[in-house]
Amino acid sequence: MTKHPTSDERRPANRGPKAAAGNRAALVAAAREIYAVHGLDAPLSRIARKAGVGQGVLYRHFPDRDAIASAVLEENVRQVEQAAADEGATLAGVLGVVTWHLVRSAAFIGLLHADGASGRFHADGEDGRFHTHALARDLSERFERALRGCLPDGHRPGVPDASDDLMLAVAMVSGAVIGPTPEERERRALAAWRLLGITVGPVTAFEG
Structure with missing residues (x-):
């Protein structure tokens, strides 16, 4: 047979x-x-x-593993940058794109760990995978710049407390994104945003 x-x-x-x-x-x-x-x-x-x-x-x-994880990270950050640069972009809308990537990318979550209480990001995942990579540091900085640019007038770069608080909030939400399915992870992420009093737009990939 x-x-x-x-x-x-x-x-x-x-x-x-x-x-x-x-x-x-x-x-x-x-x-x-x-x-x-x-x-x-x-x-x-x-x-x-x-x-x-x-x-x-x-x-x-x-x-190697680092190469494909870095490619995933590049795609994550590139979509956030595109969403932030889109005409009529709002912070809520961009955070919806950020949340989509948090829900679907462990590599992205690994990048977004708060450095102490300042809320600044560093490129060191839980397993230390990215800490030697200049690319990861660059991606982290690009991500932060994109979000800073979406802050409402009066909270632009130059008002460090507002932008640092936003970075810390993203890191905190990333820690809540756990669960066996995208639906459960999204539910937890949105609950975390609500607890922080931050409005988030539709959770979706950026289609530019």
Whole structure:
């Protein structure tokens, strides 16, 4: 009797070199989903399988764990920056985008740890994965600048207490984002924002 391979055993189709950009985007999206459920130590083979590519394709784009985690972080921060720069952007709307990424990206949460009581961010996840990376420090600073630019008039950069409080609030909410499903994590995040008295817009990715 012929044994047919299961879906997990089937060899992913070779999409060819012209699909490199699509493969990379699929790997980043898959990594974000896998990390959100299984954490940053999830097997890379699981990410490749979720993206529908072989592990060789994954390693061509991302030679190690840090590389793919950094790519996820870059996408997180880039969407927040785009939301903040969008015409008519509001702080509530941008925080909705921030919350979407918090709910779906363990890598993003790892970046957003408060440094002491000041609320400033540093690039050191719980496992220390990012602390040696200049890229992570740059992403953290970019994220903070994007949020600072959304503060209402009278609370722009130059009024440090307001912006530092906002950074601390984001870090506090990131600590509340736990649960087995995106729905549960989103519920907890929104509850945390409400407890802090901060209005958040629709929780959604930025579609620019």
